[in-house]
Structure formats: C-alpha cells, structure tokens
Amino acid sequence: MSNQNNTFTELCAGYVLNALNESEEREFQQLLAQADEEQLLLYHELKAAASEIATLQPGVPPSPSVKKKIMEVAEASSKTKSENAAIHKMNWYRLAVAASVLFIFTSIGLVIYSSNLWEEVQSKEAMISQQQTTIERLESEVQRKEELLTILEARDVDLVMMDGLADLSPNGYGKVVWDKESGNALLQVANIPSVPIGKDYQLWFIVNGQPISAGVFAVDDPGRDNFFKIEQLQSSATDGAFAITMEPKGGMPEPTGDMYLLGNM
Amino acid sequence: MLFFILTTIGKILTKDEERDRELMARIKTRDTSALSELYDNYNRLLFGLILSILTKREEAEDLLQEVFIKIWQNAEKFDLERGTVYTWVVTLTRNRSIDRLRSRIYKEQKKQSTSLDDEDVFHPLYSEESDPLENTILKERAKKVHQALDQISEKQKKVLQVAYFSGMSQSEISEEFDIPLGTVKTRMRDGMIKLRELLARDIEL
Numbered sequence: 001m002s003n004q005n006n007t008f009t010e011l012c013a014g015y016v017l018n019a020l021n022e023s024e025e026r027e028f029q030q031l032l033a034q035a036d037e038e039q040l041l042l043y044h045e046l047k048a049a050a051s052e053i054a055t056l057q058p059g060v061p062p063s064p065s066v067k068k069k070i071m072e073v074a075e076a077s078s079k080t081k082s083e084n085a086a087i088h089k090m091n092w093y094r095l096a097v098a099a100s101v102l103f104i105f106t107s108i109g110l111v112i113y114s115s116n117l118w119e120e121v122q123s124k125e126a127m128i129s130q131q132q133t134t135i136e137r138l139e140s141e142v143q144r145k146e147e148l149l150t151i152l153e154a155r156d157v158d159l160v161m162m163d164g165l166a167d168l169s170p171n172g173y174g175k176v177v178w179d180k181e182s183g184n185a186l187l188q189v190a191n192i193p194s195v196p197i198g199k200d201y202q203l204w205f206i207v208n209g210q211p212i213s214a215g216v217f218a219v220d221d222p223g224r225d226n227f228f229k230i231e232q233l234q235s236s237a238t239d240g241a242f243a244i245t246m247e248p249k250g251g252m253p254e255p256t257g258d259m260y261l262l263g264n265m
Numbered sequence: 266m267l268f269f270i271l272t273t274i275g276k277i278l279t280k281d282e283e284r285d286r287e288l289m290a291r292i293k294t295r296d297t298s299a300l301s302e303l304y305d306n307y308n309r310l311l312f313g314l315i316l317s318i319l320t321k322r323e324e325a326e327d328l329l330q331e332v333f334i335k336i337w338q339n340a341e342k343f344d345l346e347r348g349t350v351y352t353w354v355v356t357l358t359r360n361r362s363i364d365r366l367r368s369r370i371y372k373e374q375k376k377q378s379t380s381l382d383d384e385d386v387f388h389p390l391y392s393e394e395s396d397p398l399e400n401t402i403l404k405e406r407a408k409k410v411h412q413a414l415d416q417i418s419e420k421q422k423k424v425l426q427v428a429y430f431s432g433m434s435q436s437e438i439s440e441e442f443d444i445p446l447g448t449v450k451t452r453m454r455d456g457m458i459k460l461r462e463l464l465a466r467d468i469e470l
Contacts, residue, residue, distance in 0.1 A: 009458065010453075014435055014454075017428040017453065017457070018359070018428075044348055046458075047348070047352060049460045049461040049465075050356075051356050053430075054314045055310065055406050056407060057430065058313055059310050060312050062309075066308070066326050071297060074297045074334070
C-alpha cells in the first residue's frame with residue numbers, strides 16, 4: 001500500500017467516525033475529492049461498517065410525543081405543498097382561461113379585420129374596374145376624335161349644313177364634313193330629340209332623288225354636339241342632299257320615318 | 266466506481282433494505298404514512314444512538330425529532346447508488362448528534378451537568394439485558410456486529426466504541442485514556458478495516 005493510500009485509509013477511518021480534528025477533516029475532504037474508484041469504494045464501505053456499530057447499543061424508546069410532533073410537521077408541510085400545488089394548478093387554469101379569452105377576442109378581431117379588408121379590396125376592385133372602363137372610354141373617344149380630326153385635316157372636303165324641320169326639330173342642327181377622296185365623313189348633330197328604345201337615327205345621302213344610307217346613329221344627349229364618323233360614303237356627285245330620319249333600330253334600306261334634319265350640298 | 270458500489274450493495278440486498286427503499290420512495294412522494302412506518306422501524310435504534318452520544322433524554326428527543334424532519338425534508342437527497350437507507354439514516358443521525366455535542370453551547374452545558382467517566386460512556390454497550398431493537402432483522406444485524414467485534418482486538422474495539430458512542434475525537438481519546446495519538450489512529454484504522462472485512466461477508470455495506 002502506498003503512503004498516499006495509507007494516509008487515505010487512516011484519515012478515512014477517523015473521518016467515518018467523526019474523530020478527526022478540523023485540519024485533518026479538511027485534508028481528508030480534499031483527498032476524497034480527488035479519490036480514485038478504489039478509494040471511494042473504501043470510503044463508502046467504511047462508512048457503512050461504522051454505521052453498523054449503532055446496533056451495539058440497546059434500542060431506547062423515545063416519548064410518544066416525539067412521533068406526534070414529527071408527524072404534525074410532516075403533515076403540515078405536506079398540506080402546504082398540496083395547497084401550493086392547488087394554487088399552482090389554479091394559476092394554470094386561470095392562465096388557460098385568459099389565453100382562451102384572448103384567443104377568442106383575437107379571432108373575432110381578425111375576422112372583422114379580414115371582413116373589412118375584403119370589403120375594401122372589393123371596393124378598390126370596383127373602383128379600378130370603373131377607372132378601367134373610363135380609361136377605355138376615353139381611349140375610344142380619343143381614337144374617335146383623332147379619326148374625326150383626320151377628316152377635318154383633309155384639304156379638299158365638302159361641307160353640308162343641315163337644318164331642323166319645323167315640326168319635329170325646329171332648333172335642330174346638323175353638319176357633314178365629307179372627304180370624298182377617302183370616302184369618310186364627319187357628322188355633327190345637335191338639338192334633335194333623343195332616340196326612343198327600338199329606334200335609331202339614319203343618315204341619308206340623296207342624289208338624283210335616290211336616298212343612299214350613310215349609316216345609323218343614336219343621340220342620347222340632345223343638349224350637346226354629337227359627332228359621328230361615316231365610312232365608305234363613296235360618291236363623285238357634286239349635287240345632292242343629306243337628311244336624317246328616325247328609323248327602326250338598325251336602320252332601313254329606304255327612309256320610312258319622320259325627317260328631323262335636311263341640308264343640300 | 267458505480268459498478269463496484271452497486272455490486273457491493275446488490276451483494277446482500279436484504280428484505281429489510283428493500284422495505285426501507287420502498288419507504289423512502291413513498292416519502293419522496295410526500296406520503297406521511299411512509300415516514301410514520303420508517304419512524305416505527307428505527308426510532309429506538311436512533312434514539313438509543315443519540316442518547317448514548319448526548320446522554321440527555323430531552324436533548325436526544327429534540328434531536329430525534331430534528332433527524333426525522335430532516336429525513337422528510339431531504340428525502341430527495343437520498344441516493345440509492347451511494348449506499349443503503351440504513352447507512353444514510355444512521356450516519357445522518359450520528360453526524361447531527363456529534364454536531365450537537367460539539368457545539369459550544371452544548372459543550373458548556375455538558376461540562377456543568379455530566380461527567381465523562383468510563384461507566385457513563387460505555388454503559389449502553391454489550392448489555393445483554395437491554396431492550397431488543399425494533400425488529401428481528403436489526404437484532405440479527407446487531408448479532409453479526411457483535412460477532413465481528415469479537416474477532417477484533419479489545420484495544421481496537423474500545424477505540425471504535427468510544428469514538429462512535431461518545432463522539433470523542435482521536436485527540437480527545439488520546440488525552441482521555443492516555444494513549445499516544447498515533448496509537449489511537451492506528452487502532453482506529455486497523456479496527457475499521459477489520460470490521461469492514463468481517464461485516465462485508467454477512468451484511469450489506
């Protein structure tokens with residue numbers, strides 16, 4: 001046995017019997033902290049062997065009050081622990097309820113928010129659609145105006161003024177700017193009644209007493225000037241007249257309805 | 266290390282220890298009936314041990330109460346891998362008894378009220394007429410310790426008993442019995458090693 005083991009064993013025997021002085025006790029505790037497996041086993045076995053010495057003394061019964069006091073303390077602490085556990089559980093229960101309420105309110109809030117958001121999206125979509133329609137209408141208008149401008153830009157055009165007829169459109173006004181070369185014409189009308197449902201106005205070019213249909217159109221706002229483009233109005237005639245009649249919707253091969261405007265070339 | 270300890274513990278795992286481990290497991294779950302049962306099993310052994318060290322009955326009862334409350338409060342600290350319930354409980358009891366004995370206040374009280382003559386220190390030991398311990402297993406255990414100590418020299422045996430039951434340090438034993446300190450240390454070491462060898466054959470250490 002090495003000196004170190006001798007020291008360990010000697011100190012260990014004293015230590016398990018609490019018989020060392022303070023400095024020896026500290027020394028052994030340091031050795032124990034660095035002990036190998038064999039030394040640790042020795043320590044545990046010596047401690048167990050020492051505890052067996054206790055059986056050498058006779059058992060002496062303590063007063064019954066000792067057990068009573070011990071059990072009172074144990075039962076009180078056990079009760080406190082279970083009460084704490086109950087409080088703990090109750091706290092969890094409260095927390096769970098609070099979390100549920102929060103969840104419900106959050107869910108309701110989200111539903112309302114998403115509903116509002118959906119309505120807002122719908123409203124924006126409608127607005128976009130409306131603006132798109134406006135853009136398309138304006139583009140169409142610009143295109144039509146450009147086409148009309150093209151007619152007006154032509155250097156050699158015929159201008160035919162039409163007047164309203166006394167009975168149906170006394171203040172009626174009409175004008176045809178005709179570019180014979182391209183066969184396109186510009187029709188401008190104002191102060192003639194709006195066409196009823198199922199009806200259209202029809203422009204006629206009358207040459208040698210024969211009416212030639214130049215197209216149909218509708219007026220829905222008599223108060224303002226209305227412009228229309230007339231295509232494929234091919235004629236080399238230098239004499240004739242333009243007239244506007246009200247016909248069944250889509251027009252007729254020959255005039256059948258009342259005349260609202262009339263003007264000679 | 267763990268393997269060796271487990272091997273040693275498992276070598277002779279008595280029914281007594283199995284019962285104690287079950288009680289400790291129940292105490293850990295705050296089962297007061299288990300504490301009551303443990304008390305019934307050990308109270309006379311532990312009270313006799315405390316009384317042999319402190320000699321004052323009132324003080325010993327106070328400490329016994331303190332020990333069992335400590336067991337109740339510190340049951341979680343009991344480690345099966347480090348030994349038996351018996352060793353844990355007895356070591357805890359003796360350590361607290363020694364602490365109480367060595368506290369300055371108690372020492373002052375003791376100086377005034379008790380003497381340390383040999384008869385007072387030893388009277389509980391080897392008394393064939395003494396009350397039996399709580400159960401037959403503890404009595405059987407005591408018998409084996411008696412048998413083991415019979416195989417140890419008288420001088421070694423005396424040093425072990427004085428140290429164990431009086432709580433005297435090696436220096437105090439040296440002074441009290443006029444034995445050189447080195448001799449006390451040697452007897453204590455050799456006696457403990459021998460006791461360990463003898464008990465290891467029959468009792469779970």
